[in-house]
Amino acid sequence: MARLMAIDFGTKRTGIAITDELQIIASGLTTIPTKDLLSFLKTYTSEENVELFIVGEPKQMNFELSESEVSIAKFLEKLNKAIPHIPVKRVDERFTSKMAFQTMIDSGLKKNKRKNKALVDEISATIILQSYLYNQQ
Structure with a gap:
């Protein structure tokens, strides 16, 4: 099987999450400047087998x-x-984003680390991916 990748797109930075090859576990991968996003995705998908992009739909x-x-x-x-x-x-x-922030609080991250918007974006991408996986069962 191939990995699934979630993208929490933002105008400044974008959070990325990925599954394992069995598509069981969603994990945060990184947060990158959005201007570098396409280049990152091209490189990553040339090195790893990605089956599907899951992109957040803001409503x-x-x-x-x-x-x-x-x-x-x-x-x-x-x-x-x-x-x-x-x-x-x-x-x-x-x-x-609210769920990501609450996850940071629940996991005991200190206040200064919770201000890290890049980490919030990465966790948000992970939540998007986990939501997709959950709804596929």
């Missing part, structure tokens, strides 16, 4: 797409051109 409380969806749609067009052999699925990402 408002009334289920309408948020304004950040415009940036994500542009990125997805570029991603499809750069890596056309890997399909993309979207997952509702409402509350993932």
